[in-house]
Amino acid sequence: MTEIEKPVIRPRRLRQTPALRRMVAETSVEPRQLVLPMFLREGIDAPVPIGSMPGQVQHTRDSLRKAVAEAAEAGIGGVMLFGVPETKDAVGSGAIDPEGILNVAIADAVAEVGTALTVMSDLCLDEFTDHGHCGVLDESGRIDNDRTLGLYAEMALAQAAAGVHMVGPSGMMDGQVGVIRAVLDAAERTDVSILAYGAKYASAFYGPFREAVGSTLEGDRRTYQQDPANALEGVREALLDVEQGADIVMVKPGLPYLDVLRQVKDAVDIPVAAYNISGEYAMVEAAAANGWIDREAAILETLTAFRRAGADVILTYWAVEAAGLLSR
Numbered sequence: 370m371t372e373i374e375k376p377v378i379r380p381r382r383l384r385q386t387p388a389l390r391r392m393v394a395e396t397s398v399e400p401r402q403l404v405l406p407m408f409l410r411e412g413i414d415a416p417v418p419i420g421s422m423p424g425q426v427q428h429t430r431d432s433l434r435k436a437v438a439e440a441a442e443a444g445i446g447g448v449m450l451f452g453v454p455e456t457k458d459a460v461g462s463g464a465i466d467p468e469g470i471l472n473v474a475i476a477d478a479v480a481e482v483g484t485a486l487t488v489m490s491d492l493c494l495d496e497f498t499d500h501g502h503c504g505v506l507d508e509s510g511r512i513d514n515d516r517t518l519g520l521y522a523e524m525a526l527a528q529a530a531a532g533v534h535m536v537g538p539s540g541m542m543d544g545q546v547g548v549i550r551a552v553l554d555a556a557e558r559t560d561v562s563i564l565a566y567g568a569k570y571a572s573a574f575y576g577p578f579r580e581a582v583g584s585t586l587e588g589d590r591r592t593y594q595q596d597p598a599n600a601l602e603g604v605r606e607a608l609l610d611v612e613q614g615a616d617i618v619m620v621k622p623g624l625p626y627l628d629v630l631r632q633v634k635d636a637v638d639i640p641v642a643a644y645n646i647s648g649e650y651a652m653v654e655a656a657a658a659n660g661w662i663d664r665e666a667a668i669l670e671t672l673t674a675f676r677r678a679g680a681d682v683i684l685t686y687w688a689v690e691a692a693g694l695l696s697r
């Protein structure tokens with residue numbers, strides 16, 4: 370009798386052909402899971418390229434409408450709108466004005482695509498305040514959490530009136546999700562959902578975004594955004610948002626926080642989103658422009674990593690392009 374030797378365990382067997390690899394892939398990315406962040410700038414008559422985000426622009430009303438239609442055509446899940454106003458003040462009045470640039474962007478986007486795409490909007494004051502903070506300041510220059518909540522409530526109503534499908538409170542004020550849910554419900558806008566920035570960290574990787582929105586911020590946001598050292602706190606914040614009525618919770622930034630994303634995914638029973646932010650975009654674009662990495666491969670690998678870490682939805686500046694790559 371021939372003696373049977375203990376076989377070598379060969380995981381490589383399942384990697385032999387593209388068909389095999391495709392069949393056993395644990396995760397995949399689909400266009401419907403992607404959301405495109407977009408900027409509408411007041412007072413320009415041609416789109417303005419964003420230097421630190423090659424390929425991205427501040428839109429005019431016209432170019433925004435065209436880009437939103439293109440996004441719907443590409444089959445992505447939604448768009449997240451940001452407004453870049455011409456004038457700012459201490460309390461961010463432009464955020465509440467029905468003619469304010471973000472509310473105009475919402476109305477234009479919805480007029481263009483109806484419900485073919487989920488139209489989302491940033492619900493935060495930083496683009497509208499002259500000091501650039503996400504909330505209003507008290508006499509001593511500190512963020513006034515609870516007075517800010519009142520403004521967020523008004524902002525939510527203005528965005529709902531403009532026709533938004535989903536609001537994205539990103540200011541990290543305590544209690545913001547509960548206040549927004551309550552005010553929308555009281556106005557009989559139970560249909561408007563909330564994508565809550567549950568765990569949002571004070572990050573150096575937001576740099577290019579600050580150019581994109583013409584931010585005037587001096588200093589930092591460390592008294593309201595989270596310390597990068599803390600993961601458990603991210604989970605606690607996400608759970609608070611669920612308790613207050615969030616429909617989706619988000620972790621942001623993305624790539625440096627995939628561990629937090631996984632922990633949040635395991636802790637909640639609602640969809641989880643991740644924001645592949647401006648600095649993450651800029652790093653890949655810059656390296657690719659230098660010929661240091663394969664751009665398209667890096668984009669798809671990035672999005673796959675988000676899915677693997679637990680993201681149901683991914684906000685990414687590559688949304689429309691990636692949808693094209695995925696359907697090739």
Ligand code: PBG
Pocket residue numbers: 491493494495496503539540574575576577578579590645646647648
């Ligand atoms: C705040 C907001 C920021 C981003 C989205 N919403 C900037 C900040 O918190 O400083 C950053 C997005 C990105 O970097 O791509 N309204």
